[in-house]
Amino acid sequence: MGFMNLFKQLLGDDWGVHPDDHKGPAADQPLRVMPVPARLYLPLQQHLGSAARPCVLVGQQVKKGELIAEAQGMVSAPLHAPTSGTITAVTEITAPHPSGLSLPAIILEADGSDTWIDLSGCEDPFALTPMEIGKRVAAAGVVGLGGAAFPSAVKLTGASRAKVTTLVMNGGECEPYLSCDDRQMRDQAAGIVDGIRIMLHATGATEALVGIEDNKPEAIAAMQAAAAGVANVRICPVPARYPMGSEKQLIHVLTGKEVPADGRAFDIGVVVHNVGTALAMRAAIREGKPLISRIVTVNGACAAQPGNIEVRIGTLAEEVIAFAGGIKGDGIGLARRVMGGPMMGMQIPHWRVPVVKGTSGILAFNATEVAEQSPDPCIRCGSCVKACPMGLLPLEMSARIRNEAFDEAIGLGLKDCIACGCCAYVCPSKIPLVQYFVHAKGELAAQDRAKLRNDATKKLAQQRQERLDREAREKAEAAAKRKAEREAAAAAKAAAEAAKAAATVNPETQGESA
Amino acid sequence: MMPVTLVAQPVASPHAHGGNSVRRTMIRVQAALVPATLYGFWLYGWPSFFLWCLTLGACLGFEALSLKLAGNTRIRASLLDGSAALTGWLLAMTLPPWAPWWVAVLGGFIAIVIGKQVFGGLGQNVFNPAMVARVALLVSFPLPLTQWVQPLPMIHLPAPDLVEGLRIFLTSLPLPDAMTSATLLGHSKTELSRGVDLLQVLAASQTPALSWLGMRAGSFGESAAVLIFAGGLYLLITRVISWHTPLAVLAGVAIPAAIGHAIDPGRYLSVEAHVLSGALMLGAFFIATDYVTSPNTGSGQIVFGLGVGFLTWIIRTVGGYPEGMAFAVLLMNSLTPVIDRFIKPRILGRDRKGRPLDVPEPEGT
Numbered sequence: 001m002g003f004m005n006l007f008k009q010l011l012g013d014d015w016g017v018h019p020d021d022h023k024g025p026a027a028d029q030p031l032r033v034m035p036v037p038a039r040l041y042l043p044l045q046q047h048l049g050s051a052a053r054p055c056v057l058v059g060q061q062v063k064k065g066e067l068i069a070e071a072q073g074m075v076s077a078p079l080h081a082p083t084s085g086t087i088t089a090v091t092e093i094t095a096p097h098p099s100g101l102s103l104p105a106i107i108l109e110a111d112g113s114d115t116w117i118d119l120s121g122c123e124d125p126f127a128l129t130p131m132e133i134g135k136r137v138a139a140a141g142v143v144g145l146g147g148a149a150f151p152s153a154v155k156l157t158g159a160s161r162a163k164v165t166t167l168v169m170n171g172g173e174c175e176p177y178l179s180c181d182d183r184q185m186r187d188q189a190a191g192i193v194d195g196i197r198i199m200l201h202a203t204g205a206t207e208a209l210v211g212i213e214d215n216k217p218e219a220i221a222a223m224q225a226a227a228a229g230v231a232n233v234r235i236c237p238v239p240a241r242y243p244m245g246s247e248k249q250l251i252h253v254l255t256g257k258e259v260p261a262d263g264r265a266f267d268i269g270v271v272v273h274n275v276g277t278a279l280a281m282r283a284a285i286r287e288g289k290p291l292i293s294r295i296v297t298v299n300g301a302c303a304a305q306p307g308n309i310e311v312r313i314g315t316l317a318e319e320v321i322a323f324a325g326g327i328k329g330d331g332i333g334l335a336r337r338v339m340g341g342p343m344m345g346m347q348i349p350h351w352r353v354p355v356v357k358g359t360s361g362i363l364a365f366n367a368t369e370v371a372e373q374s375p376d377p378c379i380r381c382g383s384c385v386k387a388c389p390m391g392l393l394p395l396e397m398s399a400r401i402r403n404e405a406f407d408e409a410i411g412l413g414l415k416d417c418i419a420c421g422c423c424a425y426v427c428p429s430k431i432p433l434v435q436y437f438v439h440a441k442g443e444l445a446a447q448d449r450a451k452l453r454n455d456a457t458k459k460l461a462q463q464r465q466e467r468l469d470r471e472a473r474e475k476a477e478a479a480a481k482r483k484a485e486r487e488a489a490a491a492a493k494a495a496a497e498a499a500k501a502a503a504t505v506n507p508e509t510q511g512e513s514a
Numbered sequence: 515m516m517p518v519t520l521v522a523q524p525v526a527s528p529h530a531h532g533g534n535s536v537r538r539t540m541i542r543v544q545a546a547l548v549p550a551t552l553y554g555f556w557l558y559g560w561p562s563f564f565l566w567c568l569t570l571g572a573c574l575g576f577e578a579l580s581l582k583l584a585g586n587t588r589i590r591a592s593l594l595d596g597s598a599a600l601t602g603w604l605l606a607m608t609l610p611p612w613a614p615w616w617v618a619v620l621g622g623f624i625a626i627v628i629g630k631q632v633f634g635g636l637g638q639n640v641f642n643p644a645m646v647a648r649v650a651l652l653v654s655f656p657l658p659l660t661q662w663v664q665p666l667p668m669i670h671l672p673a674p675d676l677v678e679g680l681r682i683f684l685t686s687l688p689l690p691d692a693m694t695s696a697t698l699l700g701h702s703k704t705e706l707s708r709g710v711d712l713l714q715v716l717a718a719s720q721t722p723a724l725s726w727l728g729m730r731a732g733s734f735g736e737s738a739a740v741l742i743f744a745g746g747l748y749l750l751i752t753r754v755i756s757w758h759t760p761l762a763v764l765a766g767v768a769i770p771a772a773i774g775h776a777i778d779p780g781r782y783l784s785v786e787a788h789v790l791s792g793a794l795m796l797g798a799f800f801i802a803t804d805y806v807t808s809p810n811t812g813s814g815q816i817v818f819g820l821g822v823g824f825l826t827w828i829i830r831t832v833g834g835y836p837e838g839m840a841f842a843v844l845l846m847n848s849l850t851p852v853i854d855r856f857i858k859p860r861i862l863g864r865d866r867k868g869r870p871l872d873v874p875e876p877e878g879t
Contacts, residue, residue, distance in 0.1 A: 019530060098525070176530060248862055261863035261870035268874060342530040363529070371531035376595065377637040379536055382810035386756075391859040393810065413861045413868070421528030428534040435526035 015389040016241045016249070017422045019176045019343070021215055026299045027179035029307035031187060034323045036083045036110050040314030041093050041354040042068070043105040047143040048150045049075030054106055056087045063117040065290050068106055071138065077151045077357075078141045080290035082312035085110040096339050096356055100349035108314065119288040125198045130160045133202040133285060140284030141291045141357075146170055146181075146245065146274035147340055149358030152281060159203040159271035167205040168254055168265075169196055171212040171219065171275040172238065172245030175341025178361045180295040181275050183308040185212065185219035188279060189226035195278030196233050198285055203271055207232045209254045210275070215240035242343060243420040247272045249389050261416055296355055298324040302334045302364035311355050317362050318351035327364055336370045338363040343421040376429035384423035384433060390416050394423035398436040406440055406447075414440055536636075540596030542754050543800065546745030547603055547735070550796075554735045557665040558611035560679025562734045565618055566606045568683075572622025573602030580631035597636050601625050604644040604800060607735030608793055608840070609651075612663045615684055617655070621647040641847045642807045645840045652840070662731035664695050695731040699791050700836040702783060711780040736796040739789070746799030755803040758815035763798035764789065766823015774831065782831065793839040794826065801839070807847040814857040821846045 045051035052069035062068060062081040069079035088109045092102035122128060122136075138153030159167075169192075173181040185192060196208045210227070212220050214237045227233040238244055238253050248259045250272065257268045265272055276295070283289040292313055298321060299306040305325030317339065321327060327334060338345045339359055355362070384394035392413045400409040417437045424433040555563050577598035581589045592598075605621050628650075629643030630636070652659045674682055696704065702712060730737060749755045767788050774782030788794065793801070802808060802822045809818050822842045829838025860866050 017532060019532065252862065258863050258871055260873055261861065263863075263870065263873050336525070336529055338529050343528040345527060345529065347525050347527075347529065365529060370529050371533070372525070376536050376591075377635065379539075379597075379637045379805050380810060381539065381805040383534065385810045385859065386812075388859075389862070391861045393858060395810065396854075411868075412858075413864075416861050416863065419527070424526075425528050425530060426532045426534060428536045428539055430531065430535070432526055434528065438526055 014386060015391070015422075016243055016420075017387050017425050018240070019242055019425065021240065022177045022299065023179050023182065023215065026177070026297055026306035026308060027182050027216075029305075031183055031295065031308050031310060032324075033310045034312075034315065034320065036112075036114055036312055037315050037319045038110055039088075040082055040085075040108045040110065040312060041105050041316060042079055042082070042108060042314040043093065043095065043103055043354065043356055044069050044079065045103060046079065046149060046313070046356040046358065047077040048148060049073060049077070049154075051104070052076060052079045054090050056090075056106065058087055058089060060087045061085075061111075062087060062108070063115055065117045065119065065292060067290075068108070071141075071151075075151055075154050077143050077153075078139065078290075079106070080141055080292050081108055082292040082314055083108070083110045084113055084115045094349070094353050096346065096348060096353045096359065098347045098349070105354070121287040121289075122285055125285045126201050128201075128285070130202045130204060131157070133198065134160070136288075137202075137281055137284050140280075140289065142277065142280045142284050143291070143357045144274055145276035145280060145294060145357065145360070147344070147358050147360050149356070152273065152277055155271055155273065156199070156202045158266060159205070162266035162271075163269070164203055164205050164266060164271045165207075165269040166255055166271075167196070167200055167203055167208040168251055168270055168272045169208055169210040169275050169278065170245055170247075170250055170272055171210055171216075171223070172250055173216070174213060174240070174242045174245040175343050175345075175360070176242070177299040177363055178297045178341050179299075180297045180308055180360055182216045182219050183297075184276055184279060184295060185216070186222050189219075189222040191282055192223065192275050192278045193226045193230055193233055194286075195280075195282035197230065198282055199273060199278060200232060205271065207234060210235045211238045211244070211250050211254050212236070213238055213240040213244055242422065243389055243418070246389065246418055246420055248418070291357060294355070294357060294359070296320060296359055297361040298363075299361060300338075300364040301366040301369055302328050302331075304328050313357055314354050316351065317348070317353050317355060320355060320362055321351060321364070333366045334364055335367040335372065336365045338365060342369075343425065344419065371430070373430045375431045378429055378431060381428060383426040383428065387422040387426045389420060389422060390418060392417060394433045394437075397440075398431065398433050401436045401440045406444055409440055410444070414444075417441075536595045536597070539754055540600050542752055543600055543749065544596065544603060546748045546754075547607065547800070548745075550735050550738050550741040550745060551603070551607070553738050553741055554607070554611065557737070558663060558734055559674050560676050561674065561682045562611035564615070564679060564683040565609060565611065565613055565734065566603070568615055568618035569606035569609070569622055570599055570602035572619045573598045573605070573626050576622050576626040577631070580627055581635070584631070584635070586635075592636070595636070598626060598630075601630065601643045604796075605647050607796060607800075608644065608648050608733050610659060610661050610663065611734035612661065612682055613658055617651060617658055621651055624650045637806050639806055640850075641844050642801060642804050645801060645843045645847075648840045649844060652835075660700070662695055662697050662700075662733075664731055665737075697731050697791065697836065698787060699783075699830060702787075703830075703836040706781070712783065713780050732791075733793065736793045739795045742795040742799060746795070749799060749803075755799070756812060756815070758812045759803045759808060759819040760798040762816045762819025763802050763823040763826075764794070766820040766825075767794060767827045768823075770824060770827045770831075788827065788830070792830075792837040797822065797826070797839040797843060801843050802846075807843075807850055809850055809853045809857065811854070811857055811859055814853045817853055817857065818846050818850065821849065 050073035053072045054069045056062060056068045063084045064081055066081045067078055068081050071078045086109045087106060089107040093105045095101055095103040134153045134157040137156055142152045143149040144152055171181055171185055200208055210223060220237050224235045227235050236254055243249055247265060251265060251270050252258055255270060259265050259268060280291050293310055295308050295310050297308050307324060309320060309324055311320050337348045337351060339348050339362060340346055341361055378395055380395060388394055397409045397412045397414055419434055419437060421434050427433060574593060578589055578593060581592055602622060605625050609617060625643040625647035629641060629646035630639045633639040746760055750757060768785045771785045771788040775784045802819055809815050825842035825845055826838045829835060829841055864870055
């Protein structure tokens with residue numbers, strides 16, 4: 001493999017980057033389970049799609065696993081109480097986002113008893129129809145745990161409708177520092193394989209390909225052992241290379257197929273799920289448990305005791321870090337706080353931000369790790385071109401964006417950019433390329449919204465004008481009609497009067513004439 | 515927790531960096547030039563050392579001056595990135611080893627001010643600055659730029675000592691005939707133009723020798739093909755450059771040379787003579803691979819390299835100058851934007867023309 005890789009590199013077929021993975025020592029530490037904190041902060045939007053709608057009242061007692069916010073819209077996910085306790089507020093809290101803006105959330109005060117509601121599991125998931133499985137997964141609030149947090153049920157039912165043939169399981173975990181999937185594959189391989197079989201049943205796919213990067217030999221071994229007796233689940237070690245865990249790249253490596261630029265994985269008969277999601281789905285189907293906890297990797301040079309921790313959704317990062325062993329040296333030397341992985345994760349303004357369903361890591365970086373530096377001019381070295389897994393020209397795109405020539409940037413493939421960060425990672429001038437692309441995409445989205453709004457306003461104005469014109473026309477017509485009627489009436493009256501007058505006058509005239 | 519760490523500027527991902535920098539790249543290229551440079555000092559003595567020092571110094575000085583005039587606030591950082599020093603170094607490598615002091619200063623001025631800073635500084639220039647200076651000097655001052663001194667290794671008796679070297683460097687007196695010699699390319703061109711067959715020319719005893727080690731008249735740094743090649747290999751291994759450009763340049767010269775030599779050895783020099791002569795090795799590994807002025811994609815670099823190689827051969831064979839590397843590089847530099855426009859990588863999920871791939875029909879329907 002090493003020789004082939006070298007050969008491919010020489011030939012230039014070397015998309016992506018090979019960052020130092022920093023998986024250890026966190027990956028090798030046994031999983032720790034964090035006790036329920038006193039208070040949980042549950043944002044209503046923890047997934048892609050529309051936010052959930054609260055269905056509890058302040059002061060209401062809830063049990064662990066009880067529905068507290070329901071899904072609204074086609075793409076959405078409900079929210080469940082991660083422990084038993086009292087709803088103390090439905091308010092705004094700091095979002096897990098670099099802006100530090102607030103977003104609506106439910107605050108739950110734990111009562112300490114941690115009692116479940118009555119769970120209704122299912123002994124034989126394979127007796128359920130795919131539709132029923134989809135419904136149950138949706139009701140359990142399961143979302144993709146790899147980071148994007150797309151509602152899983154939408155993908156399941158969509159896949160079954162699109163008649164996909166291949167289920168690709170993403171165990172790549174290509175982000176450096178993160179090891180939550182690795183840990184789960186090592187510890188709960190049998191559960192994951194069971195979850196995969198349920199997914200195969202639910203999607204109608206004929207085989208599952210589990211892609212695991214070859215820098216996780218223990219996980220590969222455990223999964224191979226667990227999948228030994230299962231015919232249609234294949235464990236496929238893939239070369240460790242970032243972003244191997246990106247949907248399009250993993251599909252390409254495992255199946256050789258490319259997702260069309262304007263299409264989705266369904267279109268080529270593939271659906272991708274994260275291995276952690278398989279476990280969450282299995283719990284939802286077999287035990288009826290909603291998604292109320294997840295595994296988070298605490299890592300980074302400033303983390304005193306890196307490791308993987310199972311935490312309830314809604315726990316503050318601050319408390320997770322305190323449980324994990326705190327920050328080295330009381331935070332001196334801490335340069336950046338990140339939620340998610342170092343390549344695509346978000347910087348957060350402070351630690352008082354809750355863990356949400358898509359939080360895979362809490363990272364405390366020192367200055368050396370983030371390597372912050374003011375950018376130098378682009379020397380057109382082309383490193384970004386070689387690194388881009390999508391085959392784009394990041395240097396050309398950023399040059400266009402700097403001149404606000406967004407259309408040209410789109411022509412160069414801006415919309416194909418997956419914001420993986422490879423270009424900025426390799427850039428010798430440390431140009432924040434991803435920032436340019438995110439900025440441009442935001443600007444374009446704003447332009448689209450403005451255009452929509454303009455169009456809508458224009459349409460409304462046009463409709464109003466038409467209505468006014470119509471009304472004026474009708475009024476004019478009515479007036480004309482009335483006038484005509486009046487005139488007709490007047491004419492008739494005049495005629496009648498004339499006739500009458502004639503009748504009355506006639507005798508006179510007759511008399512006169514007589 | 516310190517209050518300063520509470521407010522952090524929001525920064526887009528990624529929150530990690532591979533560690534490469536402009537400075538590291540430039541230093542690696544300079545490190546690759548060290549063996550050939552030291553060997554050049556040994557071959558051509560003190561005058562070549564002074565020439566090298568002054569060319570580098572002139573480039574750094576003009577860089578600082580330009581940045582200051584442009585109101586740049588990061589002069590120190592810009593000088594330390596090593597790009598100006600590298601330009602000076604490469605220019606020095608291509609100059610005749612005993613060129614006088616003003617060639618170095620003027621070359622530095624042309625390279626940095628006209629070749630680079632007027633375009634907007636690092637990364638903005640269209641043409642390779644060192645080659646701009648080389649060509650401008652050659653066209654303007656053909657005599658001092660074509661006086662090739664015979665190698666006189668420092669241990670030889672007639673080699674100039676420190677003071678003598680300084681005198682040669684500063685006074686720019688014409689060199690005694692006994693010490694100069696034509697290059698192989700120059701010699702063959704002259705003889706060919708006199709109507710002498712190449713076979714006779716090369717058989718004659720006073721013909722400049724061909725040597726991998728550069729024990730012959732030539733530019734200060736480019737005659738030791740084997741050392742330049744070693745430096746190029748180092749750049750390939752450290753992945754500062756990729757194989758596309760150098761291989762294409764060498765192929766661009768070697769293929770027509772092989773064909774020509776096979777057809778008429780009396781008119782066309784052999785592949786070996788072409789590859790080991792003049793600036794070809796230096797050009798293939800150090801000049802044509804210049805990031806700023808060459809295409810960004812592998813395929814683009816192959817087209818670019820073949821162009822450079824082929825034009826070099828054309829100029830050497832039928833052009834007015836014995837050596838054409840610098841001209842070829844400049845010509846292809848001007849084509850770089852066009853090459854970059856037409857040769858782009860294929861985007862995943864799209865065809866070569868940028869249209870989305872077709873959605874395959876579902877099987878069984």
